[in-house]
Amino acid sequence: MRTLRLLTVGGVIAYRALFNWTTPAMFVGTLLVSPVFQLLFFVYLGRTLHVGDDLGYLVGNAVLSAALACVYGGTMAVANERRYGTLGPLLLSPLRRAAVFGGRALPYAVNGVLISAFTLTVGALLLRIPIGVRSLPGLALAICVGALSCSFFGLTLGSIGLRFRDVWLVSNVADAVLLLVSGVNVAPAALPPVLRAAGALLPLRHAATAAREAAGGAPLARLVPPLGAELGLAAGYALLAIGLLALFERGSRRHATLDVL
Amino acid sequence: MNPVRMLLLGTLLQVKQQSRSPLEITISLLVPLVQATLAVYLFKAGTNPPALLLAAVGAGMMGVWSSVLFGSGAAIQNQRFQGTLEILMITPMRPAFKILPITLATGLVGLYSVVATLLWGVLLLGVPPSFAAPLWFVVAAPVCVLALGAFGLLLASTFVLLRNANAIVNPLGYPVWLLSGMLVPVTALPGWTGPIAAVLPTTWGARALRAAVTGGPVWPALALCVGEALIALVLGAIALHFVDRRARVTATLALT
C-alpha cells in the first residue's frame, strides 16, 4: 500500500516539482504545437521524396511525438534533483529507490500518451487522412506501450545525469537519434546495420511498427510481437535505470560525485 | 565610442562564451549531424532523389536556424540565470548593440553546422561534393549565416521581454524548416504558405545555397536574404528599444 502511494502520489508531486514545462505556454507550445509541426514536416518530406505513404508517416510520427515529453521529462525527473540541490535529501530517504524513481516515469508516460493522441488527431484532421475506427484500439495500445518504454528510457538518461553533469546534451542527442533510427521516417531497411540495430534496441521503433500495422487494418493478434518487444524494452530500461541509480549512488558515496555543487 | 569595434568585440566574446557551452555545441554540431544523416538516407531511399548534396546543405541550413533560434533563446535565458542580463541592460549603449552580438554569435556558431554536415556527408555518407558554383557557396554561406544572426535580433527582443522564451522557441523550429524549403521544396507546400515563406530570410538563404549547389543565379536570392535581414535588424532595434522600457515595468530581466 505504502509502495503504491509512493509510486502514484510521489510520482505526481515529483512531476509538478521537477518538470519545467508545465506552464500553459510551455505545455502548449513545446508539447502540443511542436510535435504537430514535426509531423507535418515529415509528411511533406515523405510526399516530396515519394517514400512511404501519408498514413504510415502520420501514425509513426504520432507515436514518435511522445518522445519529447518522455525523454526530456524522464531526464528532468532525476537530473533536476541535482540542479535544485534536492538530491542529497532525497537520497537520505530510507524508502526503496525503485519505488521513489519508478513512480516518476508514470506521469510522463501519461503525458506522452496525451501528446501522441493529440498529434494524431490534429495531424489526421489537418492532412485529411482518414483513420478507420477499427484500427483505434490497436493504435491506442501502441501509443501507450511506446510512451511507457520511452519514459523509462528517459529515466535511464536521467540516471546517467546523476553521474555526468551535461545530461541535457544527452537528451538532445537522444531525441534526434530516435528521429533517425525509430524507423518512422527512414525505413529500417534503408539504414546501415549499426543504426538498424540501434533502432531495435531503442524505444518506439516496435511501437511505431505496431501502430502502422494497426492503422493498416491488421488484427490485434498481429500486434503482439512488436508490442511484446516494446514492453520488453520498457522493462529493460526500467531495470537499467534503477540499476544505474543504485550504482551511481554507491559510487557517489565513495567518490563524492553527487555533491550538488 | 566606435560601434563597429564594439560589435566585433561583443560578437567575438559571445562566440567564445557560447562555443564553450557543451549544450550549444550539441545543438549546433551533433544534432545537425544526426539530421544530415536522416536527410541523406531519406533522399537515398526516395524514388526521385534530387542531389544528395542538397540534403546535406539543407540539413546544414536547418542547423543554422536551430542555432539562431535555440541559441539566442538559450543565450538570453542563460544570461537571465547568470544575472548578466540586468548587468548588460544597465549599460548606457543602445539596446540593439547589447543584444545583436549575442544573435550574430549564434549565427556564426551555426556556421559550424554547415561545415560539419558537408564534411560528414562527403566523408562518411558518400555524398558527391558536386557544387555548380563552389565559390558562390563559399561566399553565400557566411553571408546567410550573418543575415540569420541579424534576423535573430527580432526574435531576441521577445526573449528579453518574456521570462519563458522557450515557449516561443521550441515550436518555431520545424515550421521554419518546412516553410523555407530547407529540405522540402516550397512548391510541395499548400499555396497559402507562399507569402509567409517569402518574408522569411531563411527561405532566400536556403534558395541561394541550393542555387550554388545546383546552378543558376545565386545573388538575387542572396540579396533578398540580406535585404530582409536588414529590415528585421531595423525592426528588431526598434522593438528592443521598447522592450528595454517594457521589461522595466514588467520586471522580467531578473528571475527574482
Add this chain to the structure above:
Amino acid sequence: MAGELAIEAVGLRRTYRTRTGWLRPRRGSVDAVRGVDFAVARGELFGLLGPNGAGKTTTIKMLNTLLTPTGGTARVMGLDVVRDTRAVRRRIGYVFGGDRGLYERLSALDNLRYFAELYGVPAREQRARIGALLDAVDLTGREHERVEGYSRGMRQRLHIARGLLHEPDVLFLDEPSIGVDPVAARELRAMIAELSASGTTVLLTTHYMAEAEELCDRIAVIAAGRLAALGTADELKHAAAGRRVLSVEAYGVTDAHLAHLDALSGVRDATVEVSGQQQTLRIQTDAHVDVQPAVLRELAGVRLGRVETRAPTLEDAYVAIVNSTRAEAAA
C-alpha cells in the same frame, strides 16, 4: 540645493503583478515598496538596511533604472531615472553580491573588456584602466582564467572592478559582502571606504550591522516597503535609547518560554537567535528595571551559558525598529 544631491527619491513605490494558476489564473499584486523618501548627498556613503523581502533590492533597482517605479519619482545626479535613462546609466555602477552577474565561461579580462566597450570607455584608455582595476581588486595574474573557476571572493572583486570601469559618480552595492569570508569582507570594506573617500557616492545594502556602522555616513532602515528610520548610526541607536539589553546564552528555549519572557513587566522585546546548538536570547528592557532575576526564574530548567547586561548596539536598535514596524503592520 538639488545640485548637491546624488540620489533623490520622492514617494517611491513599486507594485508587482503576480499570476498563479493554470487555466483560470488568479491575478494579484504585491506592494514591494510603498512610498519611500530619502536623499543622498554627493560623496556620501549611504546604507540601506532591512529584513529580507523588505524592499531594499527593489528600491535599488528603481534607482538604477532596472525597474520603473509605479509611483513617485527618483533622480540620480539630478537626472530622472525614467526619462533620462541612458544619461543615468552612464553615471552609475551596479554591483550585487552572490555568484551571479558575470560571464562564467569568459576570462576576467574578457569580462572587463566587454563591459569597457559597453560603457564607452575610449579604446586607448581601456588597457590602462583595466590593468589598474585588476591591481586594485587583486586579480592581476589570474585575469586570463575563466570565471567559472573563481572563488566567491574573487568573483565579488571582479564584479566590483566591472562596476567601476567607467568611473561612475554613484555606485550601487547590493549586499556585496554576502557569503564572503571575514578576511575578504574586511578587504571589501576597506575598498568601499577608499572609494567613498575619493568622492564616489555609494549606496550600500547589507545585513551586517558592523559593516553598516563602520562604513555608512547615514543609514536608512526599510521594513515592509516603508522607511522605518533614517539617520547616522548613533542617531539610530536612540531607537533603543532608554533601554538595556540582557543577553543570555541558552540551550533549549521554547516559544512558550519566549512568550512568557515577553510578558514580563519591564521587558520591551525578547528575541532569540540560533547558531548551531546554542541560542542567544536578547531581552530589551527599560533601563531602570532589573529583570534578570525574573528572567532566570522563567528559564528554570533550561541549560544556560553566559548572562550579561549591556548597552544597546546598532543591531539592537535595528531589531527594535524592525519589530515595531512589524507590530504596527500587524495591528
